[in-house]
Each structure stands twice: as structure tokens, then as C-alpha cells.
Amino acid sequence: MFEVAYETTFCATHVLHRDGKPIEPQHGHDWRVEVVAEGDTLDGLGVVVDFEHLKDAVASICRRFHYGDITSHPDFAGQSPSAEAVARYFFNEVRAAMGEAGRHLVRVRVWEAPGCSATYRA
Secondary structure (H helix, E strand, C coil), X not given: CEEEEEEXXXXXEECCEECCEXXXXXXXXXXXXXXXXXECCCCCCCCCCCHHHHHHHHHHHHHHHCCXXXXXXXXXXXXXXXXXXXXXXXXXXXXXXXXXXHHHEEEEEEEEECCEEEEEEC
16 A cells, blocks of 8 residues: 655634634644545556645645634634644545545644644545
8 A cells, every 4th residue: 555645834823612602712823734645556657646736735725724714714614623623624625626536535634733633534
């Protein structure tokens, strides 16, 4: 089995909330995102997925939040933007953005801060 990963960062704020009420003040993170794809065969280029395709998909999602507030983004309406929720969001959005190649995506891990991460996997 082959596994490939791409990692990048973006800066954004968020506020965790319960039942629509904030449980902490708004604060920011230098979020780190790692997306991982795997496959047991290689395509005609000799790759599981093209890194450029993977990077472009991840970058398009990061741009939605970079220097913004995740909490106020319409895609997070009605949910608390925890690291777990952000990981799941990136997984679903990257998989969709990659089209057919998205089937190789197996997990996304996000870090809010060094040592603090959450992972969502297929």
C-alpha cells in the first residue's frame, strides 16, 4: 500500500459554542492541515494521486478561511467549529474537490496548536 500526504497551514479564528452560546472568547490559531491519500496501485504517472491536484484542492479550502473567522463561515452555521469538525469538513471538501481521485483520500488531520490535533478518516 502506498500513502502520500500533503501538509499546509492557514490562519483563522474560531469560537467553540454549545447550544449556540459561546463557551470561550474568540481566538486564533495557525491551523496546520495534513491530508493523506492511499492506494495499492499507481496510475500511468506512477503516483497514487498527483501532488499538484491534492495541493490545489487543499488550497481552495484553506482560502475560504485564511485570515477569517471559521465560526462565521456559512458552512459552519449551527455547529461548533472544533478541530474535529474542521478535520471532517476538510476531508469532505477535499474529497469532493478532487473528483474521481478523491476516492484515495483516507484521512485529514488538523492541528490547532503544536501537540493539539484531531483526525477524521474514511
